[in-house]
Amino acid sequence: MSPETQLTVGFDLDMTLIDSRPGIKAAFEALSAETGTFIDTEQTISRLGPPLDQELAYWFPEAEIPAVADRYREIYPTHAIEPTPAMPGAREAVEAVRALGGRAIVVTAKHEPNARLHLDHLGIKPDAVIGSLWAEAKAVALREYAAQVYVGDHVGDVRGARTAGAVSVTVPTGPCPEPELRAAGADVVLSDLTELPAWLAEYERTRTA
Numbered sequence: 001m002s003p004e005t006q007l008t009v010g011f012d013l014d015m016t017l018i019d020s021r022p023g024i025k026a027a028f029e030a031l032s033a034e035t036g037t038f039i040d041t042e043q044t045i046s047r048l049g050p051p052l053d054q055e056l057a058y059w060f061p062e063a064e065i066p067a068v069a070d071r072y073r074e075i076y077p078t079h080a081i082e083p084t085p086a087m088p089g090a091r092e093a094v095e096a097v098r099a100l101g102g103r104a105i106v107v108t109a110k111h112e113p114n115a116r117l118h119l120d121h122l123g124i125k126p127d128a129v130i131g132s133l134w135a136e137a138k139a140v141a142l143r144e145y146a147a148q149v150y151v152g153d154h155v156g157d158v159r160g161a162r163t164a165g166a167v168s169v170t171v172p173t174g175p176c177p178e179p180e181l182r183a184a185g186a187d188v189v190l191s192d193l194t195e196l197p198a199w200l201a202e203y204e205r206t207r208t209a
Contacts, residue, residue, distance in 0.1 A: 007102030007204055010142050012152035013115050014048050014108065015174030017090040017124060021045040023080030030079050031072050047175050049154035051109045051134045073111045086122045087173060089193030094124055096197035100204050103127040107141045109134040139164035151196065155184035
């Protein structure tokens with residue numbers, strides 16, 4: 001089977017495959033303590049999805065953001081990996097792609113080395129991990145890997161899927177509720193990833209019929 005015809009499914013990371021709220025909260029608390037800058041970590045974890053720089057802009061002057069972002073990424077592994085669990089059905093969702101003879105890739109706005117640390121820690125083993133891509137920019141990786149489906153939790157993930165010409169499958173497990181995902185143009189809204197294997201089996205049956 002050629003790469004163009006093989007089933008390839010992309011997954012977002014934060015709040016799709018992993019519940020990154022505990023880890024990100026801990027990392028921002030450490031950053032706040034180190035810099036002496038107040039950060040409302042409850043607010044921070046209520047809007048996960050966009051790139052780090054966008055969140056830092058709420059708390060730091062623009063000129064400081066590049067250096068602060070670098071420091072956040074440095075301290076992230078110490079604080080964020082251990083407390084971050086997999087979302088219900090995450091491992092099974094990735095395994096379901098493989099059971100159909102497909103490839104599973106992770107396309108995330110997160111710093112790629114830290115994304116890999118999360119996946120390794122949780123025993124989730126995609127075929128590729130591509131980091132530092134957000135919203136429409138995710139289409140670059142989705143097109144490169146000829147992904148037919150992209151699974152995410154945010155309207156930015158919907159935009160990425162649609163830009164790539166992929167089916168946008170969403171789960172309202174992050175900051176965006178179902179009506180917002182549908183309004184953004186999601187093709188499918190599942191309750192959570194536990195529903196993905198059955199949907200995917202039917203999708204692949206129809207695709208290859």
